[in-house]
Amino acid sequence: MASTAPDASQDQESIKNSSIKFRSVKTLAESPELTSIPSSYTFTTNPDDELVTDPDDDDPIPVIDYSLLFIGTPDQRAKTIRDIGRACEQWGFFMLINHCVPKSLMEKLVDQVFAFFNLKEEEKQEYAGSKNVTDPIRYGTSFNPSMDKVKFWRDFIKIIVHPEFHSPDKPPGFRDTCAEYCRKTRKLGRELLKGISESLGLEADYIDRTMNLDHGLQMIAANLYSPCPQPELAMGMPPHSDHGLLNLLIQNGVCGLQVLHNNRWINVTSTPNCFVVLVSDHLEIVSNGKYKSVVHRAVVSNKATRISVATVVAPSMDTVVEPASELIDNETNPAAYVGMRHKDYMELQRTNHLYGKSVLNQVKLMGVTDMLISPHGAQLTNMFLMERNSSVMELYPKGWLKLAGVGQYVYRWIASWSGMNHEGSWRDPNGDHCPYPEDDRRCMPLFKNGRIGYDEKHFADWSRRVLADITTRKIHQASTINTTLPPSTAHCACN
């Protein structure tokens, strides 16, 4: 009887097909037969649009010497603050040297993170499966596997360490190292934010006070990027910006971080004893867009395991983050973002695809929208991002009055809960012919074919009236805004 040699391509296929049962990229990457990645991990970039380079000599990555904020001459301190401002404005990030976190502590934390990922999968799974952004410890893979169209070559653990400290109990020593590291980085982040406030022309403690940092959210996000057999096809973390004010990032000496600068992806080296400080979305909002949260991503390699640990310094969960009133001028520099609770922003980010600044851009666009005109549909929930007292006009396809039942009122209710004015609905009398009686539910997909007509005369009268009402309301609102500043107390310390 003839026998056939095992088919290598069949082996690969069975590994790929069984990848569903791998609960982490680490276990997938460690399977000895794996030579190519499952198709669910194939991330497409357009090589024609992709320019990846090291930084130019004449436009180097900004480096800030933290010690000059404390032990420098007044001139050195003033220059350092100006340099921080320039880095936040032009790059959205900088490298921080001579800071007050001991090198040995940074290395110990990275070792402990590595030891955590090396625990047995069952031990780590104790922290898996959580979906809520407020859950204290979340172990997982990719970003949000139920949402991600493509999976990312990354495992992570996210831990909320302030206002309440949490930590996994294993490996031994993790809790103590993490507590010490978080205490030091928290101090560092708050001091940096004082310099950043000053660089914006605000009182030194402005951000600390208005973002309620005594109760601020601090989170550790530790990422593990296992070696990948086809690194050019996979992505560790896709282009994104972070929530929060600052992200203080350390790495294990393996490169992989890239930032977008002037439409080019710039490789950021992994320098020992150095923090990569990333401007995050809420700092962009507070600065009314002067400082830009930086779009960054993590690429993977086939050689080494990479670890990065991000420390997110963020407003308290309940703080409504909005542009600093001192930086707004209604005539020349109006508020470009709507005020939004930090917790709601995090939830919006979790339930959206992680891509570039899509969440921040929604907040920005809706924040300057006074009048939202939209067909009945889920996109209308974005109205809660608009400035209070704005207007919503709703349009229904043919037949929906009869078919939608009580659901036709949903966006009226949401408008009333979120402080908007629902200005009524218009129903299309024309549309495709349905062979069934109009109140038959089988007409729903026929009428819901994406086309909604409009009545020009009715629409012109309706929108003219709504616009006039909005103008009156907003002028009244602007004249009643209280611009009094609370007093401030600024002081600095390193430890």
Ligand SMILES: O=C(O)CCC(=O)C(=O)O
């Ligand atoms: O791994 C990196 O260098 C980036 C990590 C990151 O962007 C994040 O955790 O938000």
Ligand SMILES: [Fe+2]
């Ligand atoms: Fe990030």
